Amino acid sequence: MIISKALALAPALLAAAATTASPFRGPVNHHAHDANASAPAPARTVYQFANGTWVENVAVRPNGNLLVTLLAPHPDLYEIDPSTDPASATLVRRFAGYANLLGIAEARPDIFALVAANSSVRGSHAVWTADFNGDEASGPEVAKAADVPEAVLLNGLAALPGGGAVLVSDTWQGNVRRVGLRDGKVDVVLEDVATMAPPPNASALGINGVRFSEADGFLYYVNSYKQLVARVEVDEASGEAVGPFEVLVSGVFGDDFALGRGGGVAYVAEGWREDVVRVELRAGGEKEVVVGGLHETTVAGATSAAWGRRKGVDEGVLYVTTCGAQEVPVNGTYTEGGKIVAVDVGSWR
Numbered sequence: 001m002i003i004s005k006a007l008a009l010a011p012a013l014l015a016a017a018a019t020t021a022s023p024f025r026g027p028v029n030h031h032a033h034d035a036n037a038s039a040p041a042p043a044r045t046v047y048q049f050a051n052g053t054w055v056e057n058v059a060v061r062p063n064g065n066l067l068v069t070l071l072a073p074h075p076d077l078y079e080i081d082p083s084t085d086p087a088s089a090t091l092v093r094r095f096a097g098y099a100n101l102l103g104i105a106e107a108r109p110d111i112f113a114l115v116a117a118n119s120s121v122r123g124s125h126a127v128w129t130a131d132f133n134g135d136e137a138s139g140p141e142v143a144k145a146a147d148v149p150e151a152v153l154l155n156g157l158a159a160l161p162g163g164g165a166v167l168v169s170d171t172w173q174g175n176v177r178r179v180g181l182r183d184g185k186v187d188v189v190l191e192d193v194a195t196m197a198p199p200p201n202a203s204a205l206g207i208n209g210v211r212f213s214e215a216d217g218f219l220y221y222v223n224s225y226k227q228l229v230a231r232v233e234v235d236e237a238s239g240e241a242v243g244p245f246e247v248l249v250s251g252v253f254g255d256d257f258a259l260g261r262g263g264g265v266a267y268v269a270e271g272w273r274e275d276v277v278r279v280e281l282r283a284g285g286e287k288e289v290v291v292g293g294l295h296e297t298t299v300a301g302a303t304s305a306a307w308g309r310r311k312g313v314d315e316g317v318l319y320v321t322t323c324g325a326q327e328v329p330v331n332g333t334y335t336e337g338g339k340i341v342a343v344d345v346g347s348w349r
């Protein structure tokens with residue numbers, strides 16, 4: 001997520017932004033390739049929600065349809081078929097009893113885990129599952145996997161292999177919990193002040209997006225206000241660290257992200273900078289803007305990204321979600337409805 005309006009922390013956050021990397025103050029030096037930035041990847045809006053809608057995260061079903069979670073105005077899970085133009089969005093489920101939906105990931109084939117919460121309220125956070133394997137017409141079977149009563153702000157969610165558990169970041173506490181989807185067991189398994197905590201003395205966001213890479217066994221993550229992309233190797237079953245917490249790249253003002261299919265890179269939504277950056281996942285890796293920019297609306301307020309899954313059709317397409325620049329209005333004033341943007345990374349690189 002970027003920052004929930006529900007958190008009502010605007011003054012502290014704006015103060016933090018002023019001292020860190022507000023795009024409208026201080027030096028703008030976030031494009032590693034500013035001197036000769038390449039042309040942006042081709043992009044088209046797949047679907048735009050009404051003004052005031054904050055699209056928070058995205059996962060893609062095996063059939064290629066997009067599942068998006070809304071942080072505002074309602075705790076809604078929508079399904080969007082990107083093959084039609086214009087696309088339509090179908091409300092899958094409103095999670096009554098919560099205010100916001102956050103991270104989402106596929107845990108087992110066509111079974112998705114997601115975070116539902118009153119995002120600023122301790123005791124209100126939970127992980128739910130939505131199982132789409134049944135009759136398509138009757139919608140998914142939805143169930144609560146676990147309450148996470150100690151959480152302060154559950155945010156990003158990544159599936160561990162095997163489908164038995166997910167890892168969920170807590171942006172305020174600076175840790176990661178393993179949540180068992182079958183047994184409902186919840187444990188803090190990763191905690192690192194340097195790379196996961198928010199900056200000291202600031203009501204700002206720490207660890208945010210998380211993605212597990214089956215290719216190398218690392219959990220990759222971003223720390224928003226520390227502007228880090230980091231990783232730690234984890235045990236696939238327990239989620240516990242089996243290696244050091246490593247900072248890979250700094251200067252990335254990241255939210256959620258997608259790992260590159262071939263490994264080695266991540267495509268990070270930088271909602272505060274109205275863009276998506278490609279980041280090489282090695283120490284001191286290069287970063288390069290893929291699409292968007294401070295004065296542009298193309299992916300303004302980017303919150304997350306996921307790859308298309310229709311073979312031979314959109315596997316090179318990155319579906320980027322946005323909050324409509326609600327947190328950092330473009331040029332200081334412009335906001336719009338959150339949307340889903342198809343970014344053709346395949347034809348760009």
Ligand SMILES: *[C@@H]1O[C@H](CO)[C@@H](O)[C@H](O)[C@H]1NC(C)=O
Nearest residue numbers: 032033034035036037038039
């Ligand atoms: C980037 O710009 C420099 C000079 O400013 C030039 O030498 C270099 O070839 C350019 N690189 C690309 C990839 O265009």
Ligand SMILES: *[C@@H]1O[C@H](CO)[C@@H](O)[C@H](O)[C@H]1NC(C)=O
Nearest residue numbers: 097098099118121123124125
């Ligand atoms: C979320 O807040 C609403 C309104 O205060 C309340 O009715 C609901 O019980 C809360 N949900 C949880 C899970 O705490």
Ligand SMILES: *[C@@H]1O[C@H](CO)[C@@H](O)[C@H](O)[C@H]1NC(C)=O
Nearest residue numbers: 016019198199200201202203
């Ligand atoms: C953070 O707050 C503590 C307690 O108020 C203070 O001692 C410390 O100097 C502060 N650190 C920074 C970096 O401002």
Ligand SMILES: *[C@@H]1O[C@H](CO)[C@@H](O)[C@H](O)[C@H]1NC(C)=O
Nearest residue numbers: 294295296297330331333334
């Ligand atoms: C933002 O400002 C730039 C430079 O003045 C302008 O080109 C652009 O159209 C503006 N964008 C919006 C959404 O207002």
Ligand SMILES: *[C@@H]1O[C@H](CO)[C@@H](O)[C@H](O)[C@H]1NC(C)=O
Nearest residue numbers: 050051052333334335336337
């Ligand atoms: C969206 O709503 C905000 C707040 O009411 C308003 O300032 C803005 O102009 C609206 N944007 C569009 C594109 O209608």
